[in-house]
Amino acid sequence: MAGVHEGKHQQAFAITYLLLRLAARRAWRRSGKMLEDWPIGQFTAGVTPWFASIRVDGPARYWLWAAGLAIDLWATLSSSASKRRADAEAHRSDRAGRSLNLTLAQVDPVHLGERLGLFTLIVLGESVVQLVDVASDADWDRTLELSGLAGFLLLVAIWQLSLVHGYGGVPNLRESVLPPRLVLFLHCVTNGTLTALAAGLGAAMEHRHGQLPAGGRWVLCASLSVYFVIAVAAAIVPGPAAQAPVAWGRLLGRLLPPLALSLAIGLFGGGLPTAVVVWLLVAAAGWSLLGHIARPMRAGLPDDV
Template sequence: MTTIEKSEERHASWLELFFDLVAVAGVAQLAHLVHGSTSWGDVGLYVVCFLAFWTAWMCFTVYGNVAKGAARTMPVLLAMAGLAFMAASVEGIHGEHAKVFAIAYIAVRALADRVWESRRGGVRVIVDWPVAQLGFGVVPWVVSLWVDSPWRYGLWALGLALDLVITFAVSGDRLVANITAKLAHRDGPRPRPTLARLDTVHFGERLGLFTIIVLGEGVLNVTDAMAATPEWNHSSVFLTVIAALALLATLWGTSLNQGFGGIPYLAADALGPRLLLPLHCLVAGLLAAFAGALGDAVESVSEGHLETSTRWLLCGSIAAFAIIGSLAGLAAGRGARWAVVTAIPGLVIPLALGLAGQTLAPAVFLWLLVVAAGAGLLRRRSAEPATA
């Protein structure tokens, strides 16, 4: 028979916050894959690499959430080093650095599987996210070490797809059975597995911190692009930068101030971890790609318009963000009317800008995206009763 651990409200520890510093480096490097790129192949590789980095980061975020103050420092620091190698490998991901990226990912996943075992032989079973303990998805990554590109990237995608299937297909009972069978092959006493569930409030804070890091990358790209602009005597530079910062503030308002765990308009108890985690990965990936394109938008001030690839990346990110936000708001009980009012501008405006925004000045383009991204905020404010 298994036992269930109880959780209590708490905040991120210093170890968890230090561990998150590697996410700053990772998001910065990953955003460069789409920064200035006109290749859909780079976009696809960005999706695979971001998902791999996020999965490795999440394995130890889950560990910190469950272990609380008992989290062992050395495994977390070793995982941090592995993630740092992954981040550093992104720049040369088209060449030999791809092997370093894969080896670091495999090492972090292997370490993540080991941390759930206590020094006395006991094992925690994380029923909310089985990927933390089931490493089937790592097998294609191991095979990829002997495969050349572009097939190695396909194997990476296959491994990540297996992880996604495991997330939704493996039940808690099946996970317990797998761990119990694993323990049965050991000599000596066989301790009972301990069922552990995620602390939702603490986990929402951790996911939100990752989202803040991603939005911070957007701020960094905007300021770097402004610093690289040789002439500031034209008002369009300032108007574009202000619009970019207003757009980032709008995304902050929807995903964090009015959302949960970085998911726009979501309530804390609306979704379980098995839906919340993949959704967070999707939103964070969209925002990181958006952050890279936002720097390109500021750099395009001198040309007077946005490049086609930048235009569609910005529009596609905002449209997807609006769809996710409207659905998350529905799940949080905001109502169908609110969802429609939120989704329509979030879809129509980006689509129109993508198709016919090639002649618009970057400042005008970005301000229109502010309207598209913030429609749900305006609707919510108008629905609130006036106070004396």
């Protein structure tokens, strides 16, 4: 990772991103299909700030990247399936008598969940790399063992919540209860929090013999708190009409205590040893997972929360 913050590497990253987006757009155009549930596969306005960032240095480059991602996010959330169908019909009318005749392509929910889950698994794997990377350069002692074990157990609990008791890497989400574009949005936010959590775990391993700095503690606790908020939001999404209603008492009892604990550690845990902070977060994630273990999944879906 040496030199990753140098300008030439950032330029290479931006150019690669541009080429991949344009290649994807070209592939969809040649196929004669319009993807109904993922407009940014063909909507390329979001690449304009990335193109401008090639000739920009310093923090402005990151702001341009953020602007490009914001445009893509707006396109994803604002483009409904009905609007995409209308666009496809308009293209058919405009190109009447020509070789191109657009048809709508839809996302397969099973395949989407598997692909998004695989991406989440890669993010969790990078979190494990953070732990191993710090441990590989350190002298082994009891503090290192306890801190490393706590970090690993925290990631295992999140793996269970996201991939075994969730959909597309989103905890508590059930298949086909949200449009794919909203699933993609939740997936993006969830994996952003997991990336921040990985950074927090790396900082915790580096400061394992003392107290975690306030910034590192807040990154760790705030990212896990956002994760639990997503878990609550995904759990209350209405399912099929035949599904049992949300059991609010059990839902709140399983998800609110971990959220409260992680926030409390962020606010008042400044005097706690780093290992204690991580183990308390393990307890928070374990409490959230306990309800799933007590009530196994039925019919291939998460239990009726």
